[in-house]
């Protein structure tokens with residue numbers, strides 16, 4: 178089995194709903210997504226996947242979609258004011274925890290038919306959350 182991993186750094190803001198600690202307030206992170214892809218077969222170049230393909234399909238999407246945005250839950254009351262101010266937003270249907278942002282990136286990678294098995298999101302230099310699935314469906318490079 179071969180594994181390819183790429184780390185992608187990006188900045189984002191968020192706040193947690195239904196949470197009693199300091200993260201209930203708007204704040205930001207220098208996050209790092211660690212994307213792990215796996216497969217048994219190499220192509221005729223000896224690659225599981227070209228690092229450039231990961232850059233094109235995931236890093237570019239993160240840069241365009243999540244980087245320097247407020248990632249907020251669709252039920253967040255702050256959305257109205259932030260929209261009026263024209264702040265860059267990415268709205269999701271769940272609390273924007275590290276777990277859910279990791280899953281969001283994972284699902285994007287699967288949509289792009291990459292054989293991703295795990296995404297970790299480092300929210301601080303000492304804390305990260307991981308979302309993983311070992312079964313790659315048909316249509317991914319591995320399945």
Ligand SMILES: Nc1nc2c(c(=O)[nH]1)N=C([C@H](O)[C@H](O)COP(=O)(O)OP(=O)(O)OP(=O)(O)O)CN2
Nearest residue numbers: 192193198199200273274275276300301302304306
């Ligand atoms: N399981 C999770 N726990 C927490 C999450 C999360 O996404 N998943 N998020 C937060 C906060 O958003 C944020 O990460 C702050 O966490 P915290 O560890 O308190 O941050 P600090 O680096 O500021 O910690 P200090 O040790 O106080 O410096 C919280 N939990």
